[in-house]
Amino acid sequence: MFTALGRLLSPPSCAACSAELRARTVFCVVCARAVIEIPDARVAGVLVVAGGAYGGPLADAVRRLKFGDRPDLASPLGDLLRAAALRAGLEGDVVLPVPLHPRRLVHRGYNQAALLARRAVRSLGAPLNVDALERKRGDRPQVELSAAARAANVEGAFVVRRPCAVEGRRVIVIDDVVTTGATAKACADALRAAGATTVTMLALARVP
Ligand SMILES: [Zn+2]
Known part of the structure; x- marks a missing residue:
């Protein structure tokens, strides 16, 4: 039985397999060895650092x-994002998490991208803005959809609520996984239209 308080008091554990850790690393030695580095790449026209x-x-x-009700994992995994950003020499002026549709937010209780962003922003040297970008639709989980359906699901799904927060700025968008890049492209389209100078995705993982 794991409660939020129990997890807080228990020794640090591997984000993947729960093995007890001796130091505050993200993964145990065995899991860390199995994580494969991936080069920065343009996916659907958006630079992705993962x-x-x-x-x-x-x-x-x-x-x-995302699905195991473990928002606490955003702390160690946010550190993984920080490491990836450092490795890539990523610079930006503002950091935005990919927003969840309000209905999904109510269902899950938290936006994992916002939790990751909150942690990662500490080393990015740029302020976090959690409400500049809004998701109007596209609340079907992308994981259930084909590549074409993914693009249709999120095309035009994002609107910039606060253009002044992104206009003339280099924007870093945080997400958990980049697959086809449909979500990244939909966010980037909205942000560029609102005057962002560059848009870079910083994600935990990218599908090679
Ligand atoms: Zn492990």
Whole structure:
């Protein structure tokens, strides 16, 4: 039985397999070895910097964060984002999480991207803005859809509520996983239209 308080008091554990950790690392030694680095790449026209290739322990950790009611994992996984940003020399003027549709937010109780962003922003040297970008539709989980349906599901789904927060700025958008890049492109389209100078996705994992 794991309660939020129990987890807070228990020793740190691996984000993927729950093995007890001796130091505050993200993964245990075995899982860390199985995380595969992935180069920065343009996906659907958006530069994506990721903590690793989607799969193995990284996929397990993302699933636990999103679907296993483990918002606490946003802390160690946010550190993974920070490390990826440092490695890439990523610079920006404002950091935005990919918003959830309000209905999904109510259902899950938290936006995992916002929790990750809150942690990662500490080393990005740019302010966090959680309400500049809004999701108007596209509340069907992308994971259930084909590539074409993913693009249709999120096309035009995002609106910039606060253009002054992004106009003339280099925007870093935080998400958990980049797959086809449909969500990244939909966010980038809205942000560029609102005057963002560059849009970079910083994600935990990217599907190679
Ligand atoms: Zn592990």
